[in-house]
Amino acid sequence: MNPLLLGIFKRDMQIAFQQKAELVQPLMFLLMVVTLFPLGVSPSPETLQRIGPGVIWIAAILSSLLGMERLFRDDFIDGSLEQYTLSGMSLPAVATVKVLAHWLVSFVPLLILSPLLAMFLNLSMDMFIALMLTLLIGTPLLSLIGAIAVGLTVGLARGGLLLALLLIPVFIPLLIFATSAVDSAALQLPYHPQLAIIGAMLLLAAAAAPFAIAYSLKVSQN
Amino acid sequence: MQFDSFSAFLEMGGYAFYVWLSFGVTFGVMILLVVLSYRQHKGLLKSVLKEQQRQVRIKEAREKSHASSAR
Amino acid sequence: MWKWLHPYAKTENAYQLCVTLQPWLWVSALLCLAVGTVWGLAFAPQDYQQGDSFRIIYIHVPSAMLSMGTYVAMAIAALVGMVWQWRTAYMSMIAMAPVGAVMTFVALFTGAAWGKPMWGAWWVWDARLTSELILLFLYIGVIALYGAFEDKQQAGKAAGVMALVGVVNIPIIHYSVEWWNTLHQGATISKFDQPSIAPEMLWPLLVSLLGFAFFIGAVTTIRLRSEIVRREMHRPWVQKLAQATSENS
Numbered sequence: 001m002n003p004l005l006l007g008i009f010k011r012d013m014q015i016a017f018q019q020k021a022e023l024v025q026p027l028m029f030l031l032m033v034v035t036l037f038p039l040g041v042s043p044s045p046e047t048l049q050r051i052g053p054g055v056i057w058i059a060a061i062l063s064s065l066l067g068m069e070r071l072f073r074d075d076f077i078d079g080s081l082e083q084y085t086l087s088g089m090s091l092p093a094v095a096t097v098k099v100l101a102h103w104l105v106s107f108v109p110l111l112i113l114s115p116l117l118a119m120f121l122n123l124s125m126d127m128f129i130a131l132m133l134t135l136l137i138g139t140p141l142l143s144l145i146g147a148i149a150v151g152l153t154v155g156l157a158r159g160g161l162l163l164a165l166l167l168i169p170v171f172i173p174l175l176i177f178a179t180s181a182v183d184s185a186a187l188q189l190p191y192h193p194q195l196a197i198i199g200a201m202l203l204l205a206a207a208a209a210p211f212a213i214a215y216s217l218k219v220s221q222n
Numbered sequence: 223m224q225f226d227s228f229s230a231f232l233e234m235g236g237y238a239f240y241v242w243l244s245f246g247v248t249f250g251v252m253i254l255l256v257v258l259s260y261r262q263h264k265g266l267l268k269s270v271l272k273e274q275q276r277q278v279r280i281k282e283a284r285e286k287s288h289a290s291s292a293r
Numbered sequence: 294m295w296k297w298l299h300p301y302a303k304t305e306n307a308y309q310l311c312v313t314l315q316p317w318l319w320v321s322a323l324l325c326l327a328v329g330t331v332w333g334l335a336f337a338p339q340d341y342q343q344g345d346s347f348r349i350i351y352i353h354v355p356s357a358m359l360s361m362g363t364y365v366a367m368a369i370a371a372l373v374g375m376v377w378q379w380r381t382a383y384m385s386m387i388a389m390a391p392v393g394a395v396m397t398f399v400a401l402f403t404g405a406a407w408g409k410p411m412w413g414a415w416w417v418w419d420a421r422l423t424s425e426l427i428l429l430f431l432y433i434g435v436i437a438l439y440g441a442f443e444d445k446q447q448a449g450k451a452a453g454v455m456a457l458v459g460v461v462n463i464p465i466i467h468y469s470v471e472w473w474n475t476l477h478q479g480a481t482i483s484k485f486d487q488p489s490i491a492p493e494m495l496w497p498l499l500v501s502l503l504g505f506a507f508f509i510g511a512v513t514t515i516r517l518r519s520e521i522v523r524r525e526m527h528r529p530w531v532q533k534l535a536q537a538t539s540e541n542s
Binding site for chain 3: 223231234235236237240241243244245247248251252255259262266267268270271273274
Binding site: 021024025028031032035038039043045048119120 | 418437
């Protein structure tokens with residue numbers, strides 16, 4: 001890999017490890033939101049198993065929106081974002097590398113936490129495996145598409161809620177296919193069609209999103 | 223002694239996995255807490271020392287430049 | 294009556310107290326934990342219903358009781374800090390918080406590991422388990438709030454308010470088993486009644502409880518020392534201390 005891109009990746013990872021508290025907060029939010037459902041809806045194991053996949057995916061989407069802004073915020077504030085844009089580097093490549101670092105730091109902990117969430121919501125082992133697969137393929141999608149919107153709102157003062165309004169409609173197809181996969185797993189039915197569709201969306205995003213992110217960064221920085 | 227043999231002790235009447243998991247994780251986490259707390263303390267004292275030494279070096283450098291500019 | 298406590302408003306005196314107490318706390322902790330654990334694992338009788346899995350009680354009950362006790366101690370420290378404006382009170386509060394959180398985690402984990410063979414589930418959403426989980430969230434909230442402030446004076450006050458707000462949860466956990474029908478069994482040890490547990494099982498439990506309490510004290514002293522050093526870095530006595538420590542090592 002281009003040493004410059006590797007350098008950007010390493011820098012993002014190092015900054016992330018210094019900001020451990022900021023990374024833990026979305027995870028705690030996720031945990032607490034999941035805890036609210038048994039308390040607010042019903043603690044009955046059957047109900048929890050029925051709503052579990054949807055609850056976990058919705059909580060994952062909401063908590064990811066909380067952590068999404070840090071993708072470009074610090075670089076925007078200290079001017080490095082402008083430097084990346086003005087330098088001769090390929091901005092789509094920079095975007096890809098930053099999204100990769102963001103996914104590793106924000107979503108891999110979520111994957112690690114998911115067994116605990118599955119236990120809280122009484123998911124069966126089949127359902128849990130399906131959930132893990134959907135999270136594995138689906139969360140990079142959240143990062144890639146999310147980065148496009150983050151790039152557009154990076155300069156805005158109160159862009160946080162706006163970001164949520166922009167991204168939630170876009171994430172709905174992913175939510176539908178992911179929960180459909182886990183529900184099929186609950187009924188012991190095959191779910192590779194749903195996984196295949198999510199995979200296809202991911203491939204499309206991996207190919208196209210970097211260019212969209214680069215364009216949105218140029219737009220927001222004028 | 224409630225158990226006939228050491229292997230019976232390890233077996234815990236069939237509940238070996240749960241009992242040893244509990245005791246293992248508990249003491250593991252407690253030991254981790256202790257190690258981290260002591261490391262934190264040592265690190266803090268070290269950083270105080272480093273800052274002290276830095277201040278001494280700054281002072282010496284300042285005096286040197288004073289002495290050389292006074293000449 | 295509390296005049297003897299007053300010197301410890303000064304960080305230097307508090308630090309020295311920690312240094313003095315630490316070895317005693319460690320020795321007591323290790324002794325009681327070793328005796329309690331070995332007694333509970335190997336010498337206490339097994340339960341006629343639950344067999345040997347029952348031995349988890351020797352870590353589950355102490356950690357659960359002390360998770361609540363530490364939170365109350367934290368809240369008292371916060372109150373002392375607020376009313377008398379003692380920084381050492383706030384520092385003690387934040388020193389205790391991670392230890393209490395660890396105890397809460399241990400209680401939840403050992404409870405799950407005990408619940409699985411006995412009642413068939415790692416986790417159920419009954420009142421006591423849920424309020425213990427909420428206690429863990431509260432600990433994490435206090436720790437996170439303190440860490441979010443650059444100015445640790447402010448941090449202490451903010452975290453103190455949160456700790457006091459959360460203390461309402463403690464009576465709820467304790468009485469939840471009486472107020473709601475829950476899967477969790479009732480209180481084993483109560484001030485007012487004869488304990489519902491056989492004496493051969495009660496004694497190792499009490500020794501373990503003492504061991505965990507001394508452990509919490511020992512770890513809190515080292516953490517309090519760290520917090521004092523961190524906050525008082527520029528004081529001459531801390532500077533001297535850092536030099537003396539490096540010369541000894």
